[in-house]
Amino acid sequence: DTAVSQTPKYLVTQMGNDKSIKCEQNLGHDTMYWYKQDSKKFLKIMFSYNNKELIINETVPNRFSPKSPDKAHLNLHINSLELGDSAVYFCASSQELGTASFTEAFFGQGTRLTVV
Amino acid sequence: GDSVTQMEGPVTLSEEAFLTINCTYTATGYPSLFWYVQYPGEGLQLLLKATKADDKGSNKGFEATYRKETTSFHLEKGSVQVSDSAVYFCALSGSNDYKLSFGAGTTVTVRA
Numbered sequence: 070d071t072a073v074s075q076t077p078k079y080l081v082t083q084m085g086n087d088k089s090i091k092c093e094q095n096l097g098h099d100t101m102y103w104y105k106q107d108s109k110k111f112l113k114i115m116f117s118y119n120n121k122e123l124i125i126n127e128t129v130p131n132r133f134s135p136k137s138p139d140k141a142h143l144n145l146h147i148n149s150l151e152l153g154d155s156a157v158y159f160c161a162s163s164q165e166l167g168t169a170s171f172t173e174a175f176f177g178q179g180t181r182l183t184v185v
Numbered sequence: 186g187d188s189v190t191q192m193e194g195p196v197t198l199s200e201e202a203f204l205t206i207n208c209t210y211t212a213t214g215y216p217s218l219f220w221y222v223q224y225p226g227e228g229l230q231l232l233l234k235a236t237k238a239d240d241k242g243s244n245k246g247f248e249a250t251y252r253k254e255t256t257s258f259h260l261e262k263g264s265v266q267v268s269d270s271a272v273y274f275c276a277l278s279g280s281n282d283y284k285l286s287f288g289a290g291t292t293v294t295v296r297a
Contacts, residue, residue: 073228100283102284102285109289110223110272110289110290110292111287111289111290112229112274112287112290113287114284114285114286117283117284119283124283125283125284159228159229161229161285173219173231173234174231174285175231176221176228176229176230177228178227178228179227179228
């Protein structure tokens, strides 16, 4: 069973389009995240949700809108895609980051987004 | 804010060589420290972790010790294999912190 799964794995789209990336975790975790990895492999937090509530929004453009319909899902919708949005986007989940019960974050396989 | 600095790569080694990747951190309080590994085309996997000072994390022959006095968490392996070729990330989680902060990543290539 895949612990954190995200779809699609690859996404090629034109500038100006709107696209979504879906993420699901079957670990029963309370906290989910979106990270962006650039071409130099640098990982930057975008959003963090705890129990479906937005906890962190790290100065991400308004074109990026996360949505958590339930604790097991955190989807990422991107409007008006730009060339600079090309990157690998990782979803992750953990149990109560920032508390004594945190052990590790589990990552999905990533979605490679290419905007042309 | 909390941050992690790790040595820049890329690092290229021969099989059975000794590997060290330096990692230092800046944080208030007592963060938890992690090493994650990313194999080509895959997501990140936890390699090892330490949650308090002087803890040693170990896994798959890799080790790292949480040194509060030097704010460091250096990764070491005594004898690398070709299969250890990957990108290695040092990370920390501060108390009351709903995120992992990552270092820039170090690409390691092991040649046969």
